[in-house]
Amino acid sequence: MSVATQEATPAAAKPAKKTKRGPEHRPGLNRWLPYLLLAPAVLAELLIHIIPMLVGIWMSFIKLTKFFIANWSAAPSAGLNNYKVALDFNNAVGEGLLKSFGVTVAFSLITVALSWVLGMAAAVALQPPFRGRGIIRTFFLVPYALPAYAGILTWNFMLQRDTGAVNHVLNQLHLSDGRTFWLIGSNALVSLITVATWKLWTFAFLTLMAGLQSIPGDLYEAASVDGAGNLRQWRNITLPSLRPVNLVLVLVLFLWTFSDFNTPYVLFGTAQPPAGDLITFHIYNASFLTWNFGTGAAMSVLLLIFLMIVTGAYLLVTGRRSRRA
Amino acid sequence: MRLRSFVAAVAATAMGISLAACGGGDKNDSSGGGSGGDQTLTYWASNQGTSLDNDKEVLTPVLQKFTQDTGIKVNLEVIGWNDLQTRIQTAITSGQAPDVVNIGNTWAASLQATDAFLPFDGDAMGAIGGKDKFVPTALATGGKEGTDPTSVPLYGLAYGLYYNKAMFAAAGLQPPKTWEEMVTDAQKLTNPAKKQWGMALAAGSYTENVHFAFINAAQNKADWFDKDGKPTFTGDGNVQGVLRYLDLMQKDKVANPSNAQYDNGTKSVNDFATKKVAMVINQNNADSSIVANGMKAGEYGVVPFPAPSGAEQVASHVAGINLSVFKNTKHKDAALKFVKYMTDAQTQTTLGKPFSSLPVLKDAKPVFTTDAAEAATFQDVYNTKSKPLPLVPAEDQFESTVGKAMNSMFAKIATGGTVTADDVKAALKTAQDQVAAGS
Structure with a gap:
């Protein structure tokens, strides 16, 4: 629940900036207009994010097991006990959480890197106009336009061992014996990264493509006159010009992948393998399968704190660097 | 100032939620229609047939007969096994529950621990036809040993x-x-x-x-x-x-x-x-x-x-499906009538075949198969070679x-x-x- 909070913050902040540039000539209205315009967003934010988050934090300090879920107010205080259980790495629950955290970090880093590289490559490749460019661009957007559930379920069918298309194709190409398990065992992480990247890279592509439109063409012309090759142009013009876009893009991609729930949930169903045990899914299982919502909430709060620290550190470091530049 | 408006917003939200909750609760009543004494029960059935639609087809005429007999309408929803436990949890947590629900009998003691279900004490048990009508091992799955069960057997499986x-x-x-x-x-x-x-x-x-x-x-x-x-x-x-x-x-x-x-x-x-x-x-x-x-x-x-x-x-x-009534039901008597109806001999015979279930009633004969040897085997396993799963929370x-x-x-x-x-x-x-x- 509270995990999703991070995503919305950059988006919600954008309209706020715009409203400041409102009309200057009517002082009365001028004073209230920003608040008026912000009000629906603030209210929605409060309802959808802040209040559930506060409830989640409260839940993490009570003993909310199956004995009390029918009457929450009767649940005794757990103090810091839920956190102790989640953070005791010598114990099965804490150890499971730590492993899941490791899997999630690896998954996020690889998925974000792949998505960014693919998105960047496609955006740059489709920058110069050529016949059929529009069609290819549209084609690339399909994973983004497809409902997530349908897309991931299709992957689930394709990754089956005996009947899946992936094994069939690999077998036909003599790349494998066609008997690989993709959804259980250690390959599960590979499958998860593939599906998540497939889902995510178009967003990177779309964002970078938009960013590329704002780079003036004469910069490239001047560079060609100076004799810079394509790679040099990319490194010295494209990359620095896209820096502000990249800063936001990478952060958003990271937060999305780190708190990805749909992909493992739909891809693995109830039979999730340890190698694909992403943290939000892990927390869901910890709460709903064992009916221990207090510990689940404590894990969520820990995740929230972690993501806040990462985001804060990221913004601090990148912000300092851009000021220096 | 800021704090006060925040508190106001929280209060407004809380009110909104509770209003919504009331609205949800009322829906069950109002869908019963205009005429005075009408009652409508909400019933969550588990997936017993070959598909959710198949369950609906099988149950609809059975529920219609109940409505004819008693005037109580039943609002049926069939829920797949992957969702049923989560739906029940959500219902318990939010209080937005159906009146009657099917549960996997192995969950009985765990669900009993939530205190969200109506115990079948002497009166309630009497209202559904007495505990003596059930096969004792089947009834034993209804809750923790030595307590009033919060569920009664509906379909037996082995x-x-x-x-x-x-x-x-x-x-x-x-x-x-x-x-x-x-x-x-x-x-x-x-x-x-x-x-x-x-x-x-x-x-x-x-x-x-x-x-x-x-x-x-x-x-x-x-x-x-x-x-x-x-x-x-x-x-x-x-x-x-x-x-x-x-x-x-x-x-x-x-x-x-x-x-x-x-x-x-x-x-x-x-x-x-x-x-x-x-x-x-x-x-x-x-x-x-x-x-x-x-x-x-x-x-x-x-x-x-x-x-x-x-x-x-x-x-x-001792496998099977049990029937539970949510404690916060507004139609307790109607719900008990419904449980009685679902566990009477005639309904059990009607549903035994399409759902391939073993009878949970004493003296009843299995009807799910025409193969007498198969029926005898399952009945024997159910009655003499089955052990209940741990009846602990x-x-x-x-x-x-x-x-x-x-x-x-x-x-x-x-x-x-x-x-x-x-x-x-x-x-x-x-x-x-x-x-x-x-x-």
Whole structure:
């Protein structure tokens, strides 16, 4: 629940900036207009994010097991006990959480890197106009336009061992014996990264493509006159010009992948393998399968704190660097 | 100022939520229509037939008859097994519950612990026809021992070993009476080159896996909880029981490693019905799926799921579906009337066939099959060779932790790894720690 909070913050902040540039000539209205315009967003934010988050934090300090879920107010205080259980790495629950955290970090880093590289490559490749460019661009957007559930379920069918298309194709190409398990065992992480990247890279592509439109063409012309090759142009013009876009893009991609729930949930169903045990899914299982919502909430709060620290550190470091530049 | 407006917003939201809650609660009443004494019950049914739609088709005329008899309308929703437990949890947590709900009988003690369900005390039990009408072992699954049960049996189920008669005859085999015979037969009927396997296992389904952990351990006379409700997962009998079942794929190699991805029982039953495997261990509701997939009633036989020679003759847990009433129902009397109707002899006979269930009533005859031998086998297993799953509040945690541990071990075996007795013990220790942390 509270995990999703991070995503919305950059988006919600954008309209706020715009409203400041409102009309200057009517002082009365001028004073209230920003608040008026912000009000629906603030209210929605409060309802959808802040209040559930506060409830989640409260839940993490009570003993909310199956004995009390029918009457929450009767649940005794757990103090810091839920956190102790989640953070005791010598114990099965804490150890499971730590492993899941490791899997999630690896998954996020690889998925974000792949998505960014693919998105960047496609955006740059489709920058110069050529016949059929529009069609290819549209084609690339399909994973983004497809409902997530349908897309991931299709992957689930394709990754089956005996009947899946992936094994069939690999077998036909003599790349494998066609008997690989993709959804259980250690390959599960590979499958998860593939599906998540497939889902995510178009967003990177779309964002970078938009960013590329704002780079003036004469910069490239001047560079060609100076004799810079394509790679040099990319490194010295494209990359620095896209820096502000990249800063936001990478952060958003990271937060999305780190708190990805749909992909493992739909891809693995109830039979999730340890190698694909992403943290939000892990927390869901910890709460709903064992009916221990207090510990689940404590894990969520820990995740929230972690993501806040990462985001804060990221913004601090990148912000300092851009000021220096 | 800022704080005050925040508090106001919180209060407004809280009001909004409670208003919405009222609105939700009212919906049940208002859908009953204009005329005065009309009552409408909301009933969540579990998936018993071949599909959710099939359940709806079967239940609708039965519910219509109830409405005709009593004037009480029933709002039916059929919920798949993957969602049912979560839906019930949400209903308990939010208080936005149906009036009557089907539950897996193994959840009974866990759900009873939530205090969200109506106990069938003397009065309530009397209103539904008295406890004496039920088979005692079936009624015993209704809640913790020595308490008023919060659920009553609706459909009875038991495990049996289904075998393909033609395949057994062709190989000159008799249906197995012991575990060892079952393994030998299965090995003779396994030919991976021809894509034929002795058995199919729902090895990726944690709910199926945990049942076999329980039954195999019970054959070894091992229990999963001591008399104080503390988990005892790592006993030798438990470890060996789990390993024996895993070895069907690992050591005996009578099941296709692909089975590790079978995340529900229907997939293994389908393999049996389409004659890819010679045997499958399933509950008697497999009948409707087997027939739906084209196998005829005389083509398969059923024997009790065998124990190793010399071991305890436990062939199943007391499986089945129970019926519960939510405590916060506004239509208690109507709900009890409905429970009485669903558990009376006539309704049981009507539903026994389409849902392939065993009768939960004393003196009732199974009607789910025309095969007298099969009916007798299942009735015998249900009445004399079944042991109830642990009737403790942590039962649901036992199911999820041990079942998921077995999923992982099957996955390890399928992908070429080895699982030893020590590995099983370590996995069960982890499961036990998880249960201990949750209670």
